[in-house]
Amino acid sequence: MILKATITATAGAAIVSLAISSAGAAQESEAPPWLRVMSETTFDGQSNDLVTGGFGVSGMIEGPDLSYADPLAPTAEELRRVSIVTDGSTGFGTIYGPTIDASTGEPLDGDGKVAGTEYLAYADDGPGQQNVAFLLQVPESFDRESPCILAVPVSGSNSLFRNVGNIGYWGLQKNCAVVYSDKGLGNGFHDLASDTVTLIDGTRAGAEDAGRDSHFTADGAAREAFLEEFPHRIAFKHAHSKQNPDATWGRDVVRSIEFAMYQLNATPEKADLTPENTLVIVTGNSNGGGAALYAGEVDEGGLIDGIVAAQPQVQLDPDERVTVKRGNTVRKGTGRPLLDYFTYAILYQPCAAAATPDAPWADRVMFAENRCESLIERGLVEAKTAEEAAQESLEKLRDYGWEPESDMLHASHYVIAPTATAMKYANSQGRFGVEERLCGYSIASVDEGGHPQSAPPEELARIFAVAPGGAPTGTIDVVNDRDPRGPTRDFISQSPSTGLLDFNLDGAVCLRELVTGDSPEARRVQQGIDEVTGDADLHGTPTIIVHGRADARVPIGFTSRPYLGLNSLTDGAGNLHLYELTNVEHFSAGLPGYAERFVPIDPYHIDALELMYAHLTEDAPLPPSQVVRPEVTADGAGEAGIGLVLPTVAASPDAADAIEVTDGQVTVPD
Structure with a gap:
């Protein structure tokens, strides 16, 4: 059964009316066995729309109002609006974007708003353990005589709306349906203390009440015992699903296309789409680009006509x-593999930052000299002084495969938290649960001193809209549970072996061993890498x-x-x-x-x-x-x-x- 919402503008306000879609229900038996369509919403293109959340491109550039009527209980519509906003890089709205004709580079009439219908769906094996999330956008201008589908695996571990304004709008300009997949990652958060989880529309519910509709629920068998020893911890889907979703990115993208064809054929304006008469392009950025390529690898039946990977x-x-x-x-x-170069980066980037003092954000790598000293102490560089170690670390990164053009980026990239990414992928590919605290890492909200605290309710309420599919987000960050002073935010923690504030060299060495070593944990991770x-x-x-x-x-x-x-x-x-x-x-x-x-x-x-x-x-x-x-x-x-x-x-x-x-x-x- 599909929940259907129609959004129209009346007296300057958005009115939402709810009804059951009989067309969707009638077609439910014909759906692929793994598909559950969760909602259907129609946007008038004025008060709200598929691309800009009703703000328009000009509103997004100027800075939209992203507040909530009730910060402790945002509505699904409010969360969607915040999720869909695109800050845009240089040139957004002038040389590319929803207000620029991609074929000519000329400005388009209007403010980038597109009317149409939106569907949310899960792909799953039944009990809700996978719950790969899909978003299908069908513009009013969809061409049923010459149909096309743009499939966009979302970048990073972000929510489904992350790439609407910078990629998906292009498909809507071509009158195509656009279908997004979160690749089994997405913003699925489980706050273990309150036992609340994220739903597909971004709202939150108790884990038991959510059941199989939860975007992600951690294995709860030992939850209370774990919280007693490590209170305030949070699990998130990409890291803690124990399923290595990275290994099925290609399959999930292909399924998103199959969902789009099914849903378009199930509408009252039956489209009669087939792989033979429908143009299908897959595109994505970063790991979304990787998923686009993996989709091409698994697509032996010719469903996909073209791929663009950024x-x-x-x-x-x-x-x-x-x-x-x-x-x-x-x-x-x-x-x-990603874990190879990420774990190498987190060893040497902090020290290398000292060799590029004029690089963006170099001043934020405030313990660079300590990391250099720790590298010397552990024999991870041949240098004898911190200054020499910094230059050697930079040369090591180049020798390992980074281009010389990246030298000025190592400092800022370390601040952008590669440890969080390495920790996420190591847990994912090794199929570790939150309770295993791989390499002594966990996730929690932290106070000003970096110590775990109860997650602020307003942060949990909006986490779907603002988080990048994991930490760091707001006060929620990676915690070093092995800090000799007690669990502390990793970035400002001490290493047990050195006693220094050196960005937790011990944790970095542990993550590196998962790629290069032969421990039971390393073998689990390496097997997961092979699956990817x-x-x-x-x-x-x-x-x-x-x-x-x-x-x-x-x-x-x-x-x-x-x-x-x-x-x-x-x-x-x-x-x-x-x-x-x-x-x-x-x-x-x-x-x-x-x-x-x-x-x-x-x-x-x-x-x-x-x-x-x-x-x-x-x-x-x-x-x-x-x-x-x-x-x-x-x-x-x-x-x-x-x-x-x-x-x-x-x-x-x-x-x-x-x-x-x-x-x-x-x-x-x-």
């Missing part, structure tokens, strides 16, 4: 036949990867470059095209020092979608693999007067920019 976090089966050469640097093999790797066989599906050369979060040398090489060995069609972007990092972040140095990837992601659409609908050739060289101008000139020079992907690149790949051998020009 800076994909993707991991590959080992294959020594692959070689990547950039200038005089040659790297053999298929890159590195892909083979780069896309079965001939036309595919574009866009990736920034300066990316320090998901380095291109660990991911996209070797993916191109392995694809040339496993997929004889040779339909993969890599566009490597200079002066582009991972976050398109508005941090101090970023806008002056780096170009956002978003305009190139949208341009790649345009190239793919023209290829699939007009048979336009895809440009060959190449280095594209955008830059930031010092005088503020460039595209739309915002200080960016954005050369297009060339139909025939100069030899000095061409990326070559033959039999697993990739050559990238400087």
